[in-house]
Amino acid sequence: MSERPYVLLSCAMSVDGYIDDASPERLRLSSPADFDRVDDVRATCDAILVGAGTVRRDDPKLLVKSEARRARRKARGRSPDLVKVTVTWSGDLDPESRFFTTGEAPKLVYSHSQTAHEVAVRLGDRAEVVDAGDPVSFPAMLNDLGARGVRRLMVEGGGGIHTHFLTSGLVDELQLVVAPFFIGDPSAPRFAKSGVFPQSPDRPMRLEEVTRIGNLALLRYLVGGARG
Numbered sequence: 001m002s003e004r005p006y007v008l009l010s011c012a013m014s015v016d017g018y019i020d021d022a023s024p025e026r027l028r029l030s031s032p033a034d035f036d037r038v039d040d041v042r043a044t045c046d047a048i049l050v051g052a053g054t055v056r057r058d059d060p061k062l063l064v065k066s067e068a069r070r071a072r073r074k075a076r077g078r079s080p081d082l083v084k085v086t087v088t089w090s091g092d093l094d095p096e097s098r099f100f101t102t103g104e105a106p107k108l109v110y111s112h113s114q115t116a117h118e119v120a121v122r123l124g125d126r127a128e129v130v131d132a133g134d135p136v137s138f139p140a141m142l143n144d145l146g147a148r149g150v151r152r153l154m155v156e157g158g159g160g161i162h163t164h165f166l167t168s169g170l171v172d173e174l175q176l177v178v179a180p181f182f183i184g185d186p187s188a189p190r191f192a193k194s195g196v197f198p199q200s201p202d203r204p205m206r207l208e209e210v211t212r213i214g215n216l217a218l219l220r221y222l223v224g225g226a227r228g
Helices: 032-042 052-058 067-075 116-126 138-147 159-167
Strands: 006-014 047-051 083-088 107-111 128-131 152-155 173-179 206-213 216-222
Touching: 006 032, 006 159, 032 206, 032 216, 047 052, 047 159, 052 083, 083 138, 107 116, 107 138, 116 128, 152 159
Parallel strands: 006 152, 006 173, 047 083, 047 152, 083 107, 107 128
Antiparallel strands: 173 216, 206 216
């Protein structure tokens, strides 16, 4: 069995733990300097994962933006872009979304068994659809990514995806940026949902680094059992 990828979970949130507000427009919690830092982290990874809800709501490209970083990846024999990965239970994905139409690297969709065939027909050659089980198995998904040569996976949300990875004990590193304001709206999405987390008072994460980025604070945690 291939070793699963090193999982780096990256997120920006308000002081009170929200990753967006409830308005139709996406709230930018970060800054240009932090966006550039995130781009640099992306460039060190092999694949990037977001949930299907994030694909529908934010229509992200998930590309390495810096031309210099893209050129360095290419010079090392790697694709300038990361393999894009999403997970879906409903199968509700638009083949015209930017997730599927941008970037040179493959796109992988891990789907609930009941919707895998349907979503494969809908997406056609835009992505490879993988039956991830019933229920969707995150460990099996990571094993499959490892078998495809993914050694370092960046996870960028949303809250449901964060919760699945964290409660399953599958996160090796957490990079959490805290913005200097509050949202205070219970209808807005949060960094994580309710769950039973192994990262408890008895098993805390290890704070490895604190970095100031203007008015933002980057907290870098190594999660229990993290691998370098």
